[in-house]
Amino acid sequence: MSVSLNCVGVISIGEMGLGVARLLIAHGYRVVTFVADRSATTQNRALSAGVEKCQSLREMVCESDYLLSIVPPKDAHDTARRIAAELPSRAAKRSTPVYFLELNAVSPCSARAIAALLAATPSAAVIIDGGIIGGPPQPVDDEHWKSPRLVMSGPNTLPDSRLTTILNVRHVSSEIGAASGLKMCFASLTKGYTALAIQSFTTAQGLGTLPELRDLLQEHFPAMLSRADAGVRSMPPKAYRWVREMEEIGDTFADEGFERDLFYQVAQVYRTVSHDPILGQEQPGQRERGQTAEDVAGILHDALSREREDPQ
Structure with missing residues (x-):
């Protein structure tokens, strides 16, 4: 009833x-x-x-x-x-x-x-x-x-x-736990891929080859490029939430016998974004920066370059 x-x-x-x-x-x-x-x-x-x-x-x-x-x-x-x-x-x-x-x-x-x-x-x-x-x-x-x-x-x-x-x-x-585990497995593929795209685009930006990377993805894997763009540009306001979520994914996989280190490192990608003085300030509904994958890559490349030059 x-x-x-x-x-x-x-x-x-x-x-x-x-x-x-x-x-x-x-x-x-x-x-x-x-x-x-x-x-x-x-x-x-x-x-x-x-x-x-x-x-x-x-x-x-x-x-x-x-x-x-x-x-x-x-x-x-x-x-x-x-x-x-x-x-x-x-x-x-x-x-x-x-x-x-x-x-x-x-x-x-x-x-x-x-x-x-x-x-x-x-x-x-x-x-x-x-x-x-x-x-x-x-x-x-x-x-x-x-x-x-x-x-x-x-x-x-x-x-x-x-x-x-x-x-x-x-x-x-x-x-109890099955639904949470299913969510973790799903998020590992979606947000995990976005973290890879963040690193790939930012590194290509530093090498001066981001347009060429995007051209190649468009030629060979257009759906992959579309998914990367959507994930990277929507991610900044949520990055702070995803830090612990990636660690929870690592814990989920560790309970099945895998190492938790992989997704603890993915968490570090989102921690870098959330601590960035530009991207980390973005709020849902009040976006100013990072609304394109190219802008995210440029901001992070500049920030990481400054850190390498002045690690203190």
């Missing part, structure tokens, strides 16, 4: 969280968040989308039928700990558990550790492991949205079939 639970708490209202919030509001769901400890930009972003602001994290946990954790991977554990601390209050106030959707880009091991934190108050929360594949939801017209795929796993599924459809959910396994 399909059960309608109408209040969704979104943690937090970043680019993806905002898109998900707008999607849900457009389909009649009440969406709440707690942003009192966030920047004025984030608070205004929530208000502009019609998201209700809770006065405390406890209020959000108690009000919500579902909690969607969509935070940078480095914050996933701390977010879960903060939610877990409020679950006893939830249990005292409401007889129904909150469905906690762990949607962050973390390894299966991290997902299981997060589930264990929340399971300490078992009557207050139902934990679902998940991963988001694709970009933030965007309206196509007044009735239709282009949405990412949400892969989910664990012994429980969403009780609201309508919400399952709206969020484009595919339940892939009864095991």
